[in-house]
Structures are given as structure tokens and as C-alpha cells.
Amino acid sequence: MSLNPDFIHELHKQFTGDIRLDSAAKILYSTDASIYQIEPLGVAIPKTQDDLQSAVELAAKYKIPILPRGTGSSLSGQAIGEALILDCSRWLDSILNIDPETRTATVEPGVVLSTLNSASAQLGLTFGPDPASAERATMGGVIANNATGAHSILYGMSADHIISADVILGDGTLEKWDSDGKSKLIPIVDLIRKNYEDDIKQNYPKTWRNSAGYRLNYLLPWSPSAPPHWVGENYPANLKPHTWNLAPLLAGSEGTLAVIRRATVNLVPKPKHTILGVLSYRSIADACDDVPRLLNFKPSAIELIPQMILHLARSVPAYARQMGWIVGDPSAVLVVEFSGDQPSALKEAVRRLGDVLTVAESLEDQSRIWNIRKMGLGLMDSRPQTARPVAFIEDCAIPVERLGEFVREIERIFSTHDTEGGIYAHASGGCLHIRPILNLQTKEGVRALRSISNQVFALTLKLGGSMSSEHGDGITSGEWIEQTFGKDVTNAMRMLKHAADPENLLNPNKMFDAPPMDRQLRFGEDYQVKVWNSTLHFNYERGLAGAVEHCNGQGVCLKSNGVMCPSYQATREEQNSTRGRANLLRGLITRNPNDEVTEAVAQALDLCLACKGCKAECPSGVDMAK
Ligand SMILES: Cc1cc2nc3c(=O)[nH]c(=O)nc-3n(C[C@H](O)[C@H](O)[C@H](O)COP(=O)(O)OP(=O)(O)OC[C@H]3O[C@@H](n4cnc5c(N)ncnc54)[C@H](O)[C@@H]3O)c2cc1C
Ligand code: SF4
Incomplete structure (x- = not known):
């Protein structure tokens, strides 16, 4: 498919930002942080809100698929596609307002989360959900992925913090989604609420930590469970019964329901003090078994770091310097954080955990530990080899009391596929990032990708979990949506999509009709290179x-x-x-x-x-x- 010349001509007349249709731009935007590669139709970088609006309106007029994008740090392939990319990260990056009274911020979609947090910190506030990629993730991407992070047991998901949003629907209609509930989608939402309540309650994954599919449960509002230390009054999202606020539907919609022009989000008070206690374990599964006990002490986070990442951190110069807090060679550690107003109470809380390997009281010591945890994903991929840790089953969330059982089964699946892998991350919320090491440039590697994915999906479903709990469905989990939610709930989701985007122009083939997860690989079986004889040798890098x-x-x-x-x-x-x-x-x-x-x-x-x-x-x- 190529872009209609009349569309390009009209876009050039109306658009003040950059329009890039050259091969280099298509290469630059054909990947995100996932294992996939799809060449876009072109790239438009809006300079103003009017640019964004006219691009969507013209795309609707000429039936051009579009894909709103932030930094492209998504891990499941939802930030790439055969569409015109609308890169909101470059210029649509204004913080429009931070209101300390109502504890809210209004932002454009390209605002980077850490920039919002720095500005909010001056008022003692922060955005609750804290993806490890905050220093580059844009608010458009954070919301559209339903991102969260280490503190999800306190703050839940992004869906729990969206108050309102200015959006553009697939046909170019501008709407404001807020508690007034004025939208042309309301009749369909009403129908979904009336006819699908029981199906939703029966078929949604049994974990509150869920980014798969749409947030239809927020329309009821209902959740199968709540974050153990949820800071609000009602879960989900402090919503009142009979809400007509459609804004939470944007969370996890991956650009398929509407383009976000602006969003007003909730801010939470920044904790005054924090402390970390590190506990060591003889295996990852043992560490996971201990999580329900540790949750009783009311921590603000529990993060899992396996031996593999600890070893790798020692091999990267910038991180090796930060490893003084690890004593011995544990198979896994849990980093337990407490936060609050009284440092003495926090110290006492750590003391009650039991045998602690390290206690980090100063912010400097704490940030050394957090750095290793947050860079875990990149560190796992720091070895120069064709077989690499592959991101495709890495966002499963399981009810936390079954996490140890899940890990033992995962290790069994790894061994039957003759591989190993990294298992780490947000143990407190039951979300583990798992990356088996595979060589996708071989038939066997791609076969293992498919087979492991099938088995892990079946296991996750059996344990009441979700394949996607913060990174989104994209291509890695898109094909599992109907099996996760069942036919009826999936139909309800399709009805919502059709009402918001009747011509299926917004990020098509995501959420529904996703391609098989083992196709369109960046490094697949057919991958071939032609290199020149370089003067320098690259022996270490292969x-x-x-x-x-x-x-x-x-x-x-x-x-x-x-x-x-x-x-x-x-x-x-x-x-x-x-x-x-x-x-x-x-x-x-x-x-x-x-x-x-x-x-x-x-x-x-x-x-x-x-x-x-x-x-x-x-x-x-x-x-x-x-
Ligand atoms: C090393 C690493 C660590 C990560 N850690 C975490 C983590 O801890 N927690 C977590 O949740 N995620 C994590 N992620 C995934 C990802 O970084 C986050 O989800 C992030 O919020 C995505 O933001 P982005 O700006 O890169 O969005 P993109 O990848 O550009 O886009 C994400 C989705 O949002 C949609 N979108 C973007 N802008 C708009 C808009 N204006 N309107 C409508 N839709 C839009 C896109 O279409 C796409 O579907 C991690 C990724 C990496 C590489
Ligand atoms: S060497 Fe410096 S300028 Fe060049 S890519 Fe690396 S960080 Fe950027």
C-alpha cells in the first residue's frame, strides 16, 4: 500500500510540521523496542495541535491508516505498523497545567513522564504509575499502554489515574472524554454495560494488573481484585457507580480507539521517605513463594532481580560500579521498599522482614539498587550473541499467591525447549518479565518462540492471569485476546472499536486481527546481511x-x-x-x-x-x- 498523492498534496498544504516519506524515515520508524519490524507508509511529525487534527481528518477523508506514536519504546510491537506514523513526541510536549489543589496535571501527549514528574516534584507530587522507561516514555504512550511499574501495589495502573482527555476519533471527530459523559460512543457503552456485565465479570483475568484488551470493566466499574495497598477509596480508579467517563478506556487501547490530544491525569503525594531492604533466596521460585508473606508488612514495592542480571550488571562498566550492595552470589534477590513520613517506622518495617542482606537508607544507595533493577531488561541483552533474550512472554501477571507455581512451570517449559532465560521485575503485583534466550535467525528458534508462547499462554490462563499487564498486547499477545476474554466479551470490544473508528484506520491489526506472533520478525529466519570489510575488527561483537x-x-x-x-x-x-x-x-x-x-x-x-x-x-x- 502506498499513500494517495492527493492525500499527500492536501497534507502538505495544511501541515506545518515535518512530513517524511523517504526510505530513511521509513527505516527509522519501522521498529520499536519489540522483536518486530514493519515498514510504515510514512511519518508525519505534528508541530501543533492543528497539525495533529488535520492529519487525522485527512486520513479519515482518504481512508489512510494512522498510528499515533510517542518514543516508540513499546515492547510488544504496537508502536509500528503499515500506517502513517504520527510522531507526537517531538513537538506536542507541553505541560499545560499542574494544579496542586486538585492534584492534577494537564499534558500534551508528547510530554515525557520524567519531565512531568520533575515539574510535579516541586509541589511534592508525582504521577503514580512508574514505568522503568519513565525517562523517555511519553504520556500518550504511558496512557495508551496502560503503563505502570514497581509501585503498582499502591497506585494501580495508568487507567486508574486518567481524569479526562481531549481525543480525536477515527473519523476526525473531536471529543472530550470526562465525567460529563458526552460522546457519540455513549449508546454503545450503555449497551455494553447492560448486556455484557456478567460476561465481563466471568471472563476477565482474575488479576487487577491487566493491560490486555480494552478496559470494559472500568465502565461497570468493577475489578476482580484490587492492588493490595491501593491509595484511593474505590477500585478501579476511584470511579463511582454508573460512571459515564470514557477516559479510562484509552488506557491500554494502543492508539486503536482514539488519538489523544491532551490528557488530565491524577497526581499523588510524593512519599517523604523511603528505605530498601534486600533479601536473598536460593531460587527465583523460592523468592516468589515469599512474596505473599512480605506483602503483609505493607511495603510500597517488591521487585525481583535474578542472578543472571546481577552477573551481567557486573560486566557493564557504568553498572559494575554500582554493585557494592550485593553480598555473595545469591540466586535471586527481592528488593522490598517501604515509604512513609517517619524514617524510624520504616527502619522498623525492614527489621521485621527477617534476614536482610542489605539495607539502603540514603537516596544514593537506593538509586544504585533501583538502577540495576530498571536496566535489567537492557542488561540481559548486553551479550554479543545471535541467541538473545527475546521479549514475547514477558508481561504475564498472575495472582500473586500462585507466582511460585508459575515460575516452576516456566522453568520446566524452558528446560523442555533446551533454553534458559531471565525472570525478573514486579513480584509484588504478580508481574514477571520473562525472556527466554532464542536464536530467531533459525527455524528451530522461531519454532520454539511459537511453542513457548502457546504453552505460557495456556499456563497463564489456567492460573487466572493475563498475558499483558503493563506493556500492552501489540503483536506479541494480540492473537490471544479472543481466547483470553471469550467470544462475547471480544465482540463487545469490537463494537466499541467500531463506534470509535468505523473504518478501522487507527493502528489497524492491533487489538483485533493481529498477525501471528511469529511473523514480521526483525531478525527472522530470512534475515541476511551484506557487510563491507571494515578497518577495525569487531571480534567481540561477532x-x-x-x-x-x-x-x-x-x-x-x-x-x-x-x-x-x-x-x-x-x-x-x-x-x-x-x-x-x-x-x-x-x-x-x-x-x-x-x-x-x-x-x-x-x-x-x-x-x-x-x-x-x-x-x-x-x-x-x-x-x-x-
Ligand atoms: C527497557 C524498557 C523498560 C520498560 N519498562 C516498563 C515498565 O516498567 N512499565 C511499563 O508499563 N512499560 C514499560 N516499558 C514499555 C514502554 O516503555 C512503556 O509502556 C511506555 O509508556 C511507552 O511509551 P512511548 O512513548 O514509548 O509509547 P510508544 O511506544 O510510542 O507507543 C505506545 C502505544 O501508545 C500509542 N500512542 C502513543 N501516543 C498516542 C496518542 N497521542 N494517542 C493515542 N495513542 C497513542 C501508540 O499507538 C502505541 O500503541 C518498558 C520498555 C523498555 C524498552
Ligand atoms: S558516541 Fe555519543 S553522540 Fe555518538 S551515538 Fe553514542 S552517545 Fe550519541
């Missing part, structure tokens, strides 16, 4: 191609602090980030490059300062300067 392929797209280089990456920080252009350069180079060695691509690679490398910021800070160890 050759020049290995060095280029090392970037997994997680986008830490798109943050605005630290050293990496100065050329991106100055220009805010994807091609001037470490990730952009790696993607362009990969484009160069995997296809017959045309002049556009060659020129784009030359320009992107020309702006690289060779500062080695990426070598030190990229958790996967990408070294662009080399």
Missing part, C-alpha cells in the same frame, strides 16, 4: 553486523539526562540518536541501499560526536563511536 544489530530499540538513548546521546538531546531527531544510527546502519546492511539511505547514514554518523556516551550508558552496551 563482526560489524553483530555490532550494528546489538541495538534492541529500547531507546534509553532518547532520554534527556546523562551523556547519551548529546546529538539527540540537541536536535530531538530520531536519526541523531544512538538507536536511530543503529537502525539506519541495519537498513544499510540488510537491503540494497538507495541514495536516500546512504545519505541519511552519512549525515547521522556525521553528527555523532564519538563521545562514547552510549558505550558507557547503553544498558545493552551499544558503542556507536567504534
Whole structure:
């Protein structure tokens, strides 16, 4: 499919931002942080709200699929597609208001979460859900993925913090979704509430930590369970019975229901003091078995870090320096955080946990531990090898009392596939990130991908869990939606989608009719490269191609602090980030490059300062300067 020339002509007349239809731009936006690759139809980068609106209106007029996008740090493939990408991260990044009285913030979709948090911190406030990617994740992406993080047992999900949103529907209609409940979707919402309440209650996963499908349960409002230490009055989202507020539906909708122009979100008081206690275990499953006991002490977070990540952290220079808190060589550790107003009470809480390996009282000591946990994902992929930790079953959430059982079964599945993998993350909420090590450039690797996915889905369903609990369905879990929710609830979701986007133009093939999860792989069986004889040797990286392929797209280089990456920080252009350069180079060695691509690679490398910021800070160890 290519873009209609009349559409391009009209868009050029109305749009003040950048429109990029060249091959280099398509390479840059054909990947996110997932294992997939799909070339977009083009890229439009709106400079103003009017640009965003006219792009959606014209797309509706010419029936062009569109995909609103933030930083593209999604792990399930929902930020890529055969559509016109609307990159909201570059210019639609204003914080419009922070109101300390109502504890709310109104933001444009491109505002980076950590920027919002820095501004809110001056008023003693913060956004509750805290994805580990906060330093680059945009609020549009945070909301549309229903993101959350380590503190989900206090703050729940993003869906629990959206108060209202200005949106554009698939046909270009502008609406405000708030408690007034004025929307042309209301009749369909009414019908879903009346006819599907029992089906929803019966078929939704049994865990509150759920990002799969749409949040139809927020319309009732109802949740199968609540975050153990939920800060609000009612769960979900402090919603009152008979709510007509459609804003929570945006959470986890992955750009398929509406384009977010602005959102007003809830802020929570920033805890005055925190303390961390680290406990060690003889196995990951043993650590998970202990989580229900630890929850009784009312911690604010419990995070799992396995031996694999601890070992890898010691091998990356910037992280090795931060490892003084680990004593011995435990198979797994749980990091337990307490927060509150009284430091003495927090110390007492840690003391009651039992045999603690390390206590971190100062913020400096705590941030060393959090850094290792937050960079876990990148660290796991820091080894130069063709068999890599693959992200496709990494967002399962299981009712926490069955977490140990889940881990033992996962380890059995790994061993029957002759592999191992990393298992870590938000143990307190029952959400484990799991990455089996597979070589997807072989038939056997792709076969294992499919087989492990089938088995883990069956296991997750059996234990009452959800395949997606913060990262979204995208392509990795899209095909499981109907089996998760059953035919009737899936039909109700389709009805909602049809009402919001009758022509199926908003991020098509996500949520419904998703492609099989083992196709459209970035590194699949057919992956081939053509490299030139380089002057430098790349023995450690498995050759020049290995060095280029090392970037997994997680986008830490798109943050605005630290050293990496100065050329991106100055220009805010994807091609001037470490990730952009790696993607362009990969484009160069995997296809017959045309002049556009060659020129784009030359320009992107020309702006690289060779500062080695990426070598030190990229958790996967990408070294662009080399
Ligand atoms: C290393 C790493 C760690 C991560 N840790 C976490 C974690 O702890 N918790 C977590 O929840 N996630 C995590 N993620 C996943 C991801 O970073 C977050 O979900 C993040 O919020 C996505 O933001 P983004 O700006 O990159 O969105 P994108 O990836 O660009 O987009 C995400 C989705 O939002 C939609 N979207 C974007 N803008 C709009 C808009 N204006 N209107 C409508 N839809 C829109 C897109 O279509 C897409 O479907 C992690 C990712 C990585 C690589
Ligand atoms: S070496 Fe180049 S790509 Fe790496 S951080 Fe510095 S400017 Fe960015």
C-alpha cells in the first residue's frame, strides 16, 4: 500500500510540521523496542495541535491508516505498523497545567513522564504509575499502554489515574472524554454495560494488573481484585457507580480507539521517605513463594532481580560500579521498599522482614539498587550473541499467591525447549518479565518462540492471569485476546472499536486481527546481511553486523539526562540518536541501499560526536563511536 498523492498534496498544504516519506524515515520508524519490524507508509511529525487534527481528518477523508506514536519504546510491537506514523513526541510536549489543589496535571501527549514528574516534584507530587522507561516514555504512550511499574501495589495502573482527555476519533471527530459523559460512543457503552456485565465479570483475568484488551470493566466499574495497598477509596480508579467517563478506556487501547490530544491525569503525594531492604533466596521460585508473606508488612514495592542480571550488571562498566550492595552470589534477590513520613517506622518495617542482606537508607544507595533493577531488561541483552533474550512472554501477571507455581512451570517449559532465560521485575503485583534466550535467525528458534508462547499462554490462563499487564498486547499477545476474554466479551470490544473508528484506520491489526506472533520478525529466519570489510575488527561483537544489530530499540538513548546521546538531546531527531544510527546502519546492511539511505547514514554518523556516551550508558552496551 502506498499513500494517495492527493492525500499527500492536501497534507502538505495544511501541515506545518515535518512530513517524511523517504526510505530513511521509513527505516527509522519501522521498529520499536519489540522483536518486530514493519515498514510504515510514512511519518508525519505534528508541530501543533492543528497539525495533529488535520492529519487525522485527512486520513479519515482518504481512508489512510494512522498510528499515533510517542518514543516508540513499546515492547510488544504496537508502536509500528503499515500506517502513517504520527510522531507526537517531538513537538506536542507541553505541560499545560499542574494544579496542586486538585492534584492534577494537564499534558500534551508528547510530554515525557520524567519531565512531568520533575515539574510535579516541586509541589511534592508525582504521577503514580512508574514505568522503568519513565525517562523517555511519553504520556500518550504511558496512557495508551496502560503503563505502570514497581509501585503498582499502591497506585494501580495508568487507567486508574486518567481524569479526562481531549481525543480525536477515527473519523476526525473531536471529543472530550470526562465525567460529563458526552460522546457519540455513549449508546454503545450503555449497551455494553447492560448486556455484557456478567460476561465481563466471568471472563476477565482474575488479576487487577491487566493491560490486555480494552478496559470494559472500568465502565461497570468493577475489578476482580484490587492492588493490595491501593491509595484511593474505590477500585478501579476511584470511579463511582454508573460512571459515564470514557477516559479510562484509552488506557491500554494502543492508539486503536482514539488519538489523544491532551490528557488530565491524577497526581499523588510524593512519599517523604523511603528505605530498601534486600533479601536473598536460593531460587527465583523460592523468592516468589515469599512474596505473599512480605506483602503483609505493607511495603510500597517488591521487585525481583535474578542472578543472571546481577552477573551481567557486573560486566557493564557504568553498572559494575554500582554493585557494592550485593553480598555473595545469591540466586535471586527481592528488593522490598517501604515509604512513609517517619524514617524510624520504616527502619522498623525492614527489621521485621527477617534476614536482610542489605539495607539502603540514603537516596544514593537506593538509586544504585533501583538502577540495576530498571536496566535489567537492557542488561540481559548486553551479550554479543545471535541467541538473545527475546521479549514475547514477558508481561504475564498472575495472582500473586500462585507466582511460585508459575515460575516452576516456566522453568520446566524452558528446560523442555533446551533454553534458559531471565525472570525478573514486579513480584509484588504478580508481574514477571520473562525472556527466554532464542536464536530467531533459525527455524528451530522461531519454532520454539511459537511453542513457548502457546504453552505460557495456556499456563497463564489456567492460573487466572493475563498475558499483558503493563506493556500492552501489540503483536506479541494480540492473537490471544479472543481466547483470553471469550467470544462475547471480544465482540463487545469490537463494537466499541467500531463506534470509535468505523473504518478501522487507527493502528489497524492491533487489538483485533493481529498477525501471528511469529511473523514480521526483525531478525527472522530470512534475515541476511551484506557487510563491507571494515578497518577495525569487531571480534567481540561477532563482526560489524553483530555490532550494528546489538541495538534492541529500547531507546534509553532518547532520554534527556546523562551523556547519551548529546546529538539527540540537541536536535530531538530520531536519526541523531544512538538507536536511530543503529537502525539506519541495519537498513544499510540488510537491503540494497538507495541514495536516500546512504545519505541519511552519512549525515547521522556525521553528527555523532564519538563521545562514547552510549558505550558507557547503553544498558545493552551499544558503542556507536567504534
Ligand atoms: C527497557 C524498557 C523498560 C520498560 N519498562 C516498563 C515498565 O516498567 N512499565 C511499563 O508499563 N512499560 C514499560 N516499558 C514499555 C514502554 O516503555 C512503556 O509502556 C511506555 O509508556 C511507552 O511509551 P512511548 O512513548 O514509548 O509509547 P510508544 O511506544 O510510542 O507507543 C505506545 C502505544 O501508545 C500509542 N500512542 C502513543 N501516543 C498516542 C496518542 N497521542 N494517542 C493515542 N495513542 C497513542 C501508540 O499507538 C502505541 O500503541 C518498558 C520498555 C523498555 C524498552
Ligand atoms: S558516541 Fe555518538 S551515538 Fe553514542 S552517545 Fe555519543 S553522540 Fe550519541
